[in-house]
Structure formats: C-alpha cells, structure tokens
Amino acid sequence: MNMTRSEVLERLQEIFDDIFLDEVVVTPELSAKQVEEWDSLLHISLVVAVEEAFGVKFRVGEVEGTGNVGEFADLILKRLNGTNA
Amino acid sequence: MESLKANTSTSKVSSSRIGILKELLATKDSAFWQRLAEFSNECHSFSEIIKLSNLRKRANTIDFGPNQGTPHEEFRIAVVGGSTLYPLSELIEHLLAIEKGNVKLHLGNYNNYRAEITDPESELYGFDPEIVVVLPDETTCKYAGDLTDSAEAIATEVERYANETLSLCNLIRQRSSAEIILCNFGPSPYFDLGQLGTKHPASDWNFKRSVNLALAELAPNFVHICDLEFLAYRTGGLVARDESSWFESKQLLSPVLQVVLAREISHIVCSLKRASKKxxxxxxxxxxxxxxxxxxxxxxxxxxxxxxxxxxxxxxxxxxxxxxxxxxxxxxxxxxxxxxxxxxxxxxxxxxxxxxxxxxxxxxxxxxxxxxxxxxxxxxxxxxxxxxxxxxxxxxxxxxxxxxxxxxxxxxxxxxxxxxxxxxSRLFEVASISIEDRSKTLQYRKEAERRNLLETSVDMDSFLGSLQMKGTVKDFDRLDLPRIGQLINKSNQFNLTTRRRTESEVERIIEDPDFTGFTMRLSDKFGDHGLISVVIGKRDGETLEVDTWLMSCRVLKRQVEEAVMNELVARARDFGCSRIKGVYLPTAKNGMVKRHYPDLGFSTIREDDEAGEYELSVDGFEPRPTFIAIESTHAKL
CATH class of the missing domain: 3.40.50.1000 (HAD superfamily/HAD-like)
Structure with a gap:
C-alpha cells in the first residue's frame, strides 16, 4: 500500500477523467477555482469517488483545508498510511 | 448486503466496465446503450454510477442515435427535501434515464422544500413535474417535549407530525397533477438510551418508527412511500449513514444508501405504470x-x-x-x-x-x-x-x-x-390486492372446462345461450378502483389505446363531468369472472370519444363487446352526443382488436400505421342482441 505522490496523482488523473465531463489535466498546482465544472456539488461526488478508489475516509473538514491537488494528494497519502495525526 | 459486498470488492471489475463503455463510445458502437443499461442495473458503487452517468451524458452529445429503443418523450421529475439533494439527484436521473430515455430533473434547494411546496408560484410548479420526490427534514422528526410526558401526548405528536408531512404532499397534489414519492424517516442506528430507548415511545428509535407507521396508515393513494427505514435496515444501519457529510454538505445518507435509495425511487416510478407478471x-x-x-x-x-x-x-x-x-x-x-x-x-x-x-x-x-x-x-x-x-x-x-x-x-x-x-426479482409486486386476485386460479380452471364444452358445442349460439350469462354495468366506483387500476395497467391484448393510469388519475375521472367511466362484470353458470371490462368516454362537443376500452381476454367471444357497445351508445345519448368516435392505437400486443371498431359497424375516418380512427352515428343505432342478461346502474346524470 506504499504509494508515491506521483502514483497518487496518476490515479487522481484517472478519476478526474471519469468524473469531469471536460478534460482536466491534473497537476499539483491545480485548484478548484481553475476548473469551471468543479463546483461545490461536483466536489461532493469527486471526494466520494476518491474515498472509494483509495479505500480511505477523510475526517470532517480536512478536504476543505487542502488548497490544491498536490495538498489533496498529500492528504490521501496521510490517510493511506494510517497516521493518526 | 449485496451493495456492501460490491463496494468492498476490487475496483478492477468496475474500471473494466467503464473501459468497455469508453471503447464502445469511441467507436460509436450502438451496443453502447444496452451495455450501459446492463452495467447501470448491476452496479452498486456510488462513484461508478456517477461515472456511468457521465458516459451517458457524453454519449448524448455525440450523434449516433441516442438511447435506441426507448421513447423520447420527456419525463419530468422533481426532488425536494431537507438535505442537500445532489448527488442523490444525479443517481436518480441516471437510473431513470436508462429506463425512460429523456429525463428532466428539477432540484429543490437544501431544506427549502416547505417554501417550494407552499408557494404556488415556485419553480417547482413552473416545472410541471409528473413525479415529485419528497425527502423530508429528518432533524425535526423527534419528540420535542419531555421524556416524562404521557404516552398519549407522544402519540398525539406522532400523528400531528405525520399529518403535517402529508399535508405538504396534499398541497403538491392540489397545485400540480404529480404523483408523490415520500421518503420516510431513518432512525439513528447508535446506542443511546439503551433499554429505555427500546421501551420509551419518545426515543428517536420509537418516535421515527411510529411516525413511519402513521405515514403508511394515513397516506392517500397518490402518495407512494419510499421506505427509507426498511432500506437502511436492509443495507445495515451503520453503513447507511455518514456523519461527516452532514457537517460538510448537509447530507445524512451515506453514498451506499444513496445508491440503494435512488434505485428504489427509480423502481417505484417505473412500477407506477408497469404491469407485474401474471x-x-x-x-x-x-x-x-x-x-x-x-x-x-x-x-x-x-x-x-x-x-x-x-x-x-x-x-x-x-x-x-x-x-x-x-x-x-x-x-x-x-x-x-x-x-x-x-x-x-x-x-x-x-x-x-x-x-x-x-x-x-x-x-x-x-x-x-x-x-x-x-x-x-x-x-x-x-x-x-x-x-x-x-x-x-x-x-x-x-x-x-x-x-x-x-x-x-x-x-x-x-x-x-x-x-x-x-x-x-421483484417481478410479482402488486400495487394493491383485490378480491378477484384470490380466485384467479379457479377462474382459469373454469375457463379450461368451458373450452372443453366449447369443443363439443358446435352451435355457438346455443353454447352461449347455455352459459346463462349475467352482466352488470356500473359507473366507476371507488371500491372498484384497485381492480380498475390493475386492468388499466395490466391489460395488453384487448386494449384499444393502452393508456395507463394510476388509481388516483382514475379517481379524477369520476369527478370530471366531461368523462364517463364504467365497468362491466360477468358471471355464468360456471362461476363469477369478476370485473372484466373498463371503458372511459370523453365528451367533446357533439362527439363522445372512447378514450379507453379494454377487456380481460378470458371472456373473449362471449358478446361482452356487444353489450358494452350498447351501453356506450346509451351513454352517448345521455350526454347529448350524436356521434361516437373510436380510436385504435396499435402496439406490439393489441393486434387482436385491430378490426374492433369496423367489426362493430363503425365507419373509418382514417387508418395508418400510427392509429385508426372510426366513427358511428348514434341515431338509428339498434342495440345488438346478446345472450347476456344486463343489469345497468348509471348514476352520473
């Protein structure tokens, strides 16, 4: 289960391809503001899709605390590694 | 249980499902639609249905014949309620689009449903929905008084709460012609009061379940209850809820339960106008x-x-x-x-x-x-x-x-x-059970005996005469509504127009002065066939148009058609109509009545692949002789 950050980003690209109707290129700097389709509603589906794909469960509020896809990937890695912090 | 299994299984199967569809889409292969429907029906993962829904939307933008084989009539459904309704709405829209082709969805705002329902000018009514799904605010479904209050006070509050919820449904009904799907309440699955929670009528567990029972008991026939309590029980109470998503996006139901709920809503919608197996x-x-x-x-x-x-x-x-x-x-x-x-x-x-x-x-x-x-x-x-x-x-x-x-x-x-x-398999679900149902086996056995008799009686007239048939013609009666609704939604073969109606739509016909609806029952010396024919006529000036004419096939060739014809002419005269117009809308099943109107002496107005239209002048019509002794009660005029 030891994924690297770039492997997480690759997997995220696959999920983005299926969840967004438009083509979105995943980069660590990408944020919701830059993608027109990525509104608060689609965000709900995206987070559930990520949780199902990685088999993780985020804690309340913590996805909101990530500023871009890179930080989101770090959060996924943190939950994957089961750290209690 | 199944949904859980599917959820924890490896994502390999799911990605290959999506992969197969992407491939078909890329090559514009029309097999795409059938596979999409199959995959959508077998899949239990939330994110996979969202992905399937996206593929459907993409396919609709590409010109290779949208959703072949499904009707393109627009189907309008609204979802309102006390929680954030997206992405549940997305799941409902997708599952219905697979069944019905062209679905338009109206989404209420978070916890704004009371205003949307009470304001006659709201967007909800502007949308003119055929179905309104109401997912009421669960957080208010609790006993606000003291745990020391009397059992009577708590019971009164249960009934008040159920009535208040249903009165919103009544308002929707008054302001639109929609059928309503009302979700009931899912009690919290967590231990809280322990032993006392089991016994006390005001505990969350007991209060919500009591409200659910009251809703079931008090709901009028246009309110179809979607049993969230049962669905959560079936799924597993702890798996059915998602605590963090309430705080993040005001959703109570976990993704797993949202899939189960969307599937059930789609099932209820489709079964409203679909016959169960016989x-x-x-x-x-x-x-x-x-x-x-x-x-x-x-x-x-x-x-x-x-x-x-x-x-x-x-x-x-x-x-x-x-x-x-x-x-x-x-x-x-x-x-x-x-x-x-x-x-x-x-x-x-x-x-x-x-x-x-x-x-x-x-x-x-x-x-x-x-x-x-x-x-x-x-x-x-x-x-x-x-x-x-x-x-x-x-x-x-x-x-x-x-x-x-x-x-x-x-x-x-x-x-x-x-x-x-x-x-x-859900193939034998019925909307209601009528007394006729219990004796079906006997009726079909009698039919077999009758056929034996038929084989020996060469002379058709003396055979029919020997049956000692009695017919009863009656205006639509509320007591008969379940059986009328059943025939309207089940009959395929002897059915001139195959217009499906819900029980409450039939009920409205009783009230409408421009409609006449009547039924016929038939019995003979072998037994009672029960209610076997349904006719609806609509007045249009000088013309009485036959909107619906259907008959159970087990009384074919028994002169019921002729008896109904005589009654129809009598009603046209009562309505002051000089002309009866008959319509035949062909389907894959109703070929047997293609010549129905010409055979009854109607003249042809037009006849093509889409429809046949026929007319008959009431003046000079001679009642057709039958071997059925008719008793008619005609109360409308």
Missing amino acids: VLVLDLDNTIWGGVIGDDGLEGIELGDTSPRGEAFKAFQAYVQSLTERGVVLAVCSKNDFENAIEPFRKHPEMVLREEDIVSFKANWDPKPDNLARISDELKLGLDSFVFVDDNPAEIEIVRQFTPDVTALLLNPDPSQFVPQLKE
Whole structure:
C-alpha cells in the first residue's frame, strides 16, 4: 500500500477523467477555482469517488483545508498510511 | 448486503466496465446503450454510477442515435427535501434515464422544500413535474417535549407530525397533477438510551418508527412511500449513514444508501405504470423437489421436513402457492413422462402444491419454448406476462433464445435461496390486492372446462345461450378502483389505446363531468369472472370519444363487446352526443382488436400505421342482441 505522490496523482488523473465531463489535466498546482465544472456539488461526488478508489475516509473538514491537488494528494497519502495525526 | 459486498470488492471489475463503455463510445458502437443499461442495473458503487452517468451524458452529445429503443418523450421529475439533494439527484436521473430515455430533473434547494411546496408560484410548479420526490427534514422528526410526558401526548405528536408531512404532499397534489414519492424517516442506528430507548415511545428509535407507521396508515393513494427505514435496515444501519457529510454538505445518507435509495425511487416510478407478471411456470425436478422423479421415484425425491434440503423445497412450494393470493397463476413445464410428473402432486404427503393449484400442466419431451407457447394460448395470456424458473441453465438459455418475452430465472444452486431469489426479482409486486386476485386460479380452471364444452358445442349460439350469462354495468366506483387500476395497467391484448393510469388519475375521472367511466362484470353458470371490462368516454362537443376500452381476454367471444357497445351508445345519448368516435392505437400486443371498431359497424375516418380512427352515428343505432342478461346502474346524470 506504499504509494508515491506521483502514483497518487496518476490515479487522481484517472478519476478526474471519469468524473469531469471536460478534460482536466491534473497537476499539483491545480485548484478548484481553475476548473469551471468543479463546483461545490461536483466536489461532493469527486471526494466520494476518491474515498472509494483509495479505500480511505477523510475526517470532517480536512478536504476543505487542502488548497490544491498536490495538498489533496498529500492528504490521501496521510490517510493511506494510517497516521493518526 | 449485496451493495456492501460490491463496494468492498476490487475496483478492477468496475474500471473494466467503464473501459468497455469508453471503447464502445469511441467507436460509436450502438451496443453502447444496452451495455450501459446492463452495467447501470448491476452496479452498486456510488462513484461508478456517477461515472456511468457521465458516459451517458457524453454519449448524448455525440450523434449516433441516442438511447435506441426507448421513447423520447420527456419525463419530468422533481426532488425536494431537507438535505442537500445532489448527488442523490444525479443517481436518480441516471437510473431513470436508462429506463425512460429523456429525463428532466428539477432540484429543490437544501431544506427549502416547505417554501417550494407552499408557494404556488415556485419553480417547482413552473416545472410541471409528473413525479415529485419528497425527502423530508429528518432533524425535526423527534419528540420535542419531555421524556416524562404521557404516552398519549407522544402519540398525539406522532400523528400531528405525520399529518403535517402529508399535508405538504396534499398541497403538491392540489397545485400540480404529480404523483408523490415520500421518503420516510431513518432512525439513528447508535446506542443511546439503551433499554429505555427500546421501551420509551419518545426515543428517536420509537418516535421515527411510529411516525413511519402513521405515514403508511394515513397516506392517500397518490402518495407512494419510499421506505427509507426498511432500506437502511436492509443495507445495515451503520453503513447507511455518514456523519461527516452532514457537517460538510448537509447530507445524512451515506453514498451506499444513496445508491440503494435512488434505485428504489427509480423502481417505484417505473412500477407506477408497469404491469407485474401474471404467470409463474415451474420446472419440477430439482426445482420444486430435490432429485429426479423419473429416476428416484416417489419415495426417493427430497421433499418435506425430514431433511434440510427437503424442508427448503417445501418452503419454496409454500411461497409459490402464496403468490396465487396476489392473482399469480401457476403452470408446470417439465421434461418428464406425464404419469411420473403428476404422481407427487396426487400422492406425496409433503407436497404443498396440488394438482388443482396448477392451471396448465405440461410434462412431456417437447422443447420448453413450445410448451410455454401452448400454455400462453390456453390461458390467453401473453408470454410477456410469464416468468419461468428452472435449475437447468440449458433450459433457461433455450427459453431466452426462443421465447425472449418470457422472463427466465435460473435458480440458485442452493434451494434455500429460491424464496429470497424470487422475492428479490421483484417481478410479482402488486400495487394493491383485490378480491378477484384470490380466485384467479379457479377462474382459469373454469375457463379450461368451458373450452372443453366449447369443443363439443358446435352451435355457438346455443353454447352461449347455455352459459346463462349475467352482466352488470356500473359507473366507476371507488371500491372498484384497485381492480380498475390493475386492468388499466395490466391489460395488453384487448386494449384499444393502452393508456395507463394510476388509481388516483382514475379517481379524477369520476369527478370530471366531461368523462364517463364504467365497468362491466360477468358471471355464468360456471362461476363469477369478476370485473372484466373498463371503458372511459370523453365528451367533446357533439362527439363522445372512447378514450379507453379494454377487456380481460378470458371472456373473449362471449358478446361482452356487444353489450358494452350498447351501453356506450346509451351513454352517448345521455350526454347529448350524436356521434361516437373510436380510436385504435396499435402496439406490439393489441393486434387482436385491430378490426374492433369496423367489426362493430363503425365507419373509418382514417387508418395508418400510427392509429385508426372510426366513427358511428348514434341515431338509428339498434342495440345488438346478446345472450347476456344486463343489469345497468348509471348514476352520473
């Protein structure tokens, strides 16, 4: 289960391809503001899709605390590694 | 349970489903739509349905024939409620689009449903929905008083709360013509009060369940309850909720339960205008008993309380027999010598099913599709109302290939699963149960006897005369609504226009002065056929247009058509109409009534592939003679 950050980003690209109707290129700097389709509603589906794909469960509020896809990937890695912090 | 299993399974299957569809889409292969429907129906993962929905949307933007085979009429559904309704709405939209083609969805705002419902100018009504789904605010469904209050005070509050919820549904009904799907309340699955929570009527657990019972009891017939409590129980209470998503996006239901709920809502919508199955055809060996009767003999088959397997087969028989109370008729189709096959029905002490429970018994060595066609002919019921169950995959396959209208179910290898499997197929769900249903088996058996008589009486007139038929014509009666609704939604063959209506739509016809609706019952010396014909006429100036004319096929060629015709002319005269207009809308099933109006003396206005229109002048119409003694009660005027 030891994924690297770039492997997480690759997997995220696959999920983005299926969840967004438009083509979105995943980069660590990408944020919701830059993608027109990525509104608060689609965000709900995206987070559930990520949780199902990685088999993780985020804690309340913590996805909101990530500023871009890179930080989101770090959060996924943190939950994957089961750290209690 | 199934959804959980699917959810934790590897994502390999799901990505390959999506992969297959992407491939088909890239090559613009029209097989895309069928696979999309299959995958959507078998998939339980939230994110996978979202992905399937996206693929559907993408496919709709590409020009390669959208959703072939499904009607393109727009279907409008609104979802309002006390939580954030997206992404549930997305799931509902997708599952309905798979069934209905073109779906338009209106989404209420978070917890704004009371205002949306009470304001007659709201967008909800501007949208003119056919169905409104109401998912009420669960957080207010609790007892606000003291735990020390009297049981009476709490019971009063339960009823008040249920009535308040239903009054919102009534408002929707008054302001639109929509049918309403009301979700009930899911009690919290967490321990809280312990023993006291079990006993105390004001505990969350008991209060919500009491409200749910009150809703079921008080709901009018245009409110269809979507049983969230049951769905959460089925899914597993702890898995059904998602605590963090309430705080993040005001959603109470976990993604898993949202899928289950969306599927149920889609099922309710589709079953409002879809007939349930009428005939269950059973294989015998290893289906209703264990072993092979031809090899193992009467003493050798496994059946009854002496072994676990025997007990399971017996339980399956008992469930099958209970289906006859809903109006399902039973038939047998087995590869066996007849004498061997019938023996357990006559002699085995543990058999629940007896010879008289089976309306048509085919045990021979002909291919099963041939026998199914014969049963269909005998019962005058279309093969699309048939369900066939067998333990042998080869038999299921041949039936699927040669009689594709029959729904063929391959039984699970474990006989203890037969009953759940049949229940989960949802093929025999009925909206209501009428008294007629209970005596269906008897009626079909009588029909077989009548046919024997028919074969010997060459002279049709003296045969009909000998039947001593009595007919009762009556205006639509509220007591008959379940049966009228059933006929309107089930009849396919003798049905001139195949217009489906819900019970409450029928009820509105009773009130409308421009409509006349009547039914006919028929009995004869062999027994009562019950309510067998439904007619709806609509006044349009000087013309009475026949909106609906249908009849149960088991009274074909009994002069019911002529008797109804006489009644129709009498009603046209009462309405002051000089002309009756008849319409025939052809379907795959109703070819038998193609010449109905010309045969009754109507002249043709137009006739093409889409419709036939016919007219008859009321003046000078001579009532047609029949052998039916008619009693008519006509109260509307």
